[in-house]
Amino acid sequence: MTKSGYIAIIGKPNVGKSTFINAFIGETISIITRKAQTTRDKILAVYTDENTQIIFLDSPGIHISKKEINQFMLKEAISAIKDADLVLFLVEYNNSQMDKVNKKILDYTLSKNKPIILLINKIDKYKTPVKMLEAIDFWKKQADFNEIIPISAFKGFNQKLLLKEFKKYLPEHPFYYPTDFLTDKDERFIISELIREQILLLTHEEIPYDSAVVIDKFLNIENNITVDATIVLARESQKRVILGSKGTMIKKIRENAQENAINILNKNIKLKIFVKIDKNWSTVNEKIEKLGYSNKTDLSDFL
Ligand SMILES: Nc1nc2c(ncn2[C@@H]2O[C@H](COP(=O)(O)OP(=O)(O)OP(=O)(O)O)[C@@H](O)[C@H]2O)c(=O)[nH]1
């Protein structure tokens, strides 16, 4: 009998959720940056071996804010918890405090009777093993976790050991997806994320959070892909920054995203990028839905 189930990765922004999933699967599925709130959508990443299939759900870092785009992101994270057979709760070595947000995530997950494994990430940053033992001790007192495992998603971890732990909590079930299935996201989504990744890496302040990327045209002829994409911004003044002096910024965004897309998708890709203003899009519900950010999850039992 095979084991197959859903594992949600939940935690505050920037703790390394996407890094962990990409490393576990061995592919670039989610974008990773130094900035908080990099992941916007619930992204499925599938691990398959002879007798186990794990459907990882990467989720946006939990950040509580009234802004509509943030409410969408929160719904994506909460719906991942609801879908999960097991929740991986990620915390970072240096924020191992039970702050309000972590407490909310934990209480909510426990109220849904989900098993929780606590992963204490970024242990490569510990100067001494004593610090790590202190962190483990601290978290032990916070809740009755099914397991507590320190890891470094960055420097590598013992995949075999984690797999063994995860499997304990997965139901016996036929595989949900074909054995070669990797993610629910298509090439259009991946290219739009690679563009957003460059915006996150190259611009600052509110611009990454007020940017969305839509794919207007996607043509694939014998592995030659032509893509027209538009960066949607919330304010006129942001356009100047995205274009840069003499168009240098948009050129850099386009070149880097195109190069990454070619390497990740292993296809010949020609990318064109346009820029458009959709005034205050990130704070207007109808506008974020039009840009593809729609999730009907009820947040009343979380907030
Ligand atoms: N030192 C160290 N850095 C790490 C580790 N794991 C992730 N990082 C870094 O932490 C930053 C955030 O990583 P992400 O994977 O994007 O974090 P996330 O939790 O998905 O963030 P959001 O999508 O914003 O919620 C990146 O700069 C990573 O390189 C780790 O084990 N050690």
Ligand SMILES: [Mg+2]
């Ligand atoms: Mg992420």
